[in-house]
Amino acid sequence: xxxTTALVGLLRKRLPDLDLEVAEFRGEVTxxxxxxxxxxxxxxxxxxxxxxxxxxxxxxxxxxxxEPRFEVVYLLTGYEPPVRLRVKARLQGETPVIGSxxxxxPGANWLEREVYDLFGIRFVGHPDLARILMxxxxxxxxxxxxxxxxxxxxxxxxxxxxxxxxxxxxSPPRR
Amino acid sequence: xxxxRAETLTINMGPQHxxxxxxxxxxxxxxxxxxxxxxxxxxxxxxxxxxxxxxRTYHQNIVFPARIExxxxxxxxxxxxxxxxxxxxxxxxxxxxxxxIILAELSxxxxxxxxxxxxxxxVNVTSGFMYCLQxxxxxxxxxxxxxxxxxxxxxYRIGGLHCDLPDGFEARVRRLTExxxxxxxxxxxxxTDNLIWRKRLEGVAVxxxxxxxxxxxxxxxxxxxxxxxxxxxxxxxxGYEQFEFDxxxxxxxxxFDRYLVRMEEMRQxxxxxxxxxxxxxxxxxxxxxxxxxLPPRSELVRGMEAVIHHFKLVSEGMHPPVGEVYAxxxxxxxxxGYYLVSDGSNRPSRVRVRAxxxxxxxxxxxxxxxxxxxDVVVAIASIDVVLGDVDR
Numbered sequence: 381x382x383x384t385t386a387l388v389g390l391l392r393k394r395l396p397d398l399d400l401e402v403a404e405f406r407g408e409v410t411x412x413x414x415x416x417x418x419x420x421x422x423x424x425x426x427x428x429x430x431x432x433x434x435x436x437x438x439x440x441x442x443x444x445x446x447e448p449r450f451e452v453v454y455l456l457t458g459y460e461p462p463v464r465l466r467v468k469a470r471l472q473g474e475t476p477v478i479g480s481x482x483x484x485x486p487g488a489n490w491l492e493r494e495v496y497d498l499f500g501i502r503f504v505g506h507p508d509l510a511r512i513l514m515x516x517x518x519x520x521x522x523x524x525x526x527x528x529x530x531x532x533x534x535x536x537x538x539x540x541x542x543x544x545x546x547x548x549x550x551s552p553p554r555r
Numbered sequence: 556x557x558x559x560r561a562e563t564l565t566i567n568m569g570p571q572h573x574x575x576x577x578x579x580x581x582x583x584x585x586x587x588x589x590x591x592x593x594x595x596x597x598x599x600x601x602x603x604x605x606x607x608x609x610x611r612t613y614h615q616n617i618v619f620p621a622r623i624e625x626x627x628x629x630x631x632x633x634x635x636x637x638x639x640x641x642x643x644x645x646x647x648x649x650x651x652x653x654x655x656i657i658l659a660e661l662s663x664x665x666x667x668x669x670x671x672x673x674x675x676x677x678v679n680v681t682s683g684f685m686y687c688l689q690x691x692x693x694x695x696x697x698x699x700x701x702x703x704x705x706x707x708x709x710x711y712r713i714g715g716l717h718c719d720l721p722d723g724f725e726a727r728v729r730r731l732t733e734x735x736x737x738x739x740x741x742x743x744x745x746x747t748d749n750l751i752w753r754k755r756l757e758g759v760a761v762x763x764x765x766x767x768x769x770x771x772x773x774x775x776x777x778x779x780x781x782x783x784x785x786x787x788x789x790x791x792x793x794g795y796e797q798f799e800f801d802x803x804x805x806x807x808x809x810x811f812d813r814y815l816v817r818m819e820e821m822r823q824x825x826x827x828x829x830x831x832x833x834x835x836x837x838x839x840x841x842x843x844x845x846x847x848x849l850p851p852r853s854e855l856v857r858g859m860e861a862v863i864h865h866f867k868l869v870s871e872g873m874h875p876p877v878g879e880v881y882a883x884x885x886x887x888x889x890x891x892g893y894y895l896v897s898d899g900s901n902r903p904s905r906v907r908v909r910a911x912x913x914x915x916x917x918x919x920x921x922x923x924x925x926x927x928x929x930d931v932v933v934a935i936a937s938i939d940v941v942l943g944d945v946d947r
Contacts, residue, residue: 460783
């Protein structure tokens, strides 16, 4: 297996009834799969002979206020030959849930915990889905877009609070 | 006499412990002197860099990477600017690319010297620490002449470098590399055949290639187990494909192999630096696309147009196209990647820092299983953990 086109073709052959959405940007190929079948697609990709990818990264993106707002992103890297493929799954709503891939890659354990901690996405089948970076009793999930960045109040006078987002406001995309 | 009970002892190690190289906490489960379970607890240094970066413009974010991973500052900055450059679809001028390689490799040497020194102090070779930090200081002195800062440089720019390398840079780096070759050989003589060093490191914290791959380990931790994966070779960036260097591999996957891999990497970095100095091209160090790179000061005092561009870039920033990219570099600790998602506005919609040590540290319980408590110290040192990178 030498390139992403072949990988996508192979995935189509293995799971013919799977709805795939393939996008390419700057030479990087992203495959969008339905969330309910992400595990199936990933386990098919993991067993591709001559590629046998490692899970380089697992993260999420919040597209709030768009719906479905969350995307879980898996970055797979085969070392010999070196080929990268990104797999994404979209998740709806306020209580997003997806299957855990810890059985495929044990290294997904902490990565999924981090995504759970910072985005509040639950991974079904994870052995120990606890917070990892934030304190255990923390409320909310900081990397969600509706979790705003604020400054802690201070006790001394003459301090102008600075929230980084207000120093240079967000400006819309250029046409 | 009471019957001996079969129960385990749970002890806590860290977060404030000199051998954890930062604020790493470990909960160890012991059966006598043997470790039957280890649970790393992280997050004590979590600073929310990813969230901070989502709330700033692409230029403002240049200050963050070096603070995330404070021992390999130039590699780290490079990963971020490469990701933004990939998003914009631009390539910096050749002089900037080669200069970045020299600085990144110097960073690798500086970082590996800290590894060597701190590992040495962990197994009680106290003088080794002093020697290594002294050498690292010489590298940091060069960084200071280049960027004005020893650690948090902010020297790279999207599209190149902030300013040209200083006068006498080449001669200074050459002088350093000359001295360094002899110094590395000296450390080799001091440690590699040192009986205590070998007894503490050999056969300790063994990681099989299968486990290393399963946990997504990269860098010397993966290569020490014999898996040949180096981002510089597999996915070359910034022109690494034009340089000749070897990727050292271990065979046993123990702490000693990881040490040997790092020693050889320092020599290979020196080789890359010498090649890069020979072919350091002239010319500009930054793109002159005024929608991306800040205009130089000389233009600012002469032209109104430059002032407008400067004002727009500083007060609003640039607008990359909608899309997502992942750019990775081989940092001294492994694959360091930045995953950027752009929604077309002046700020990244998502910045994900793929930290090498986060994955490497996950393999720690597997490394120390059935070992002794004293070996945990060696295992942590051999991962070369930087908690700023783990917690971000």
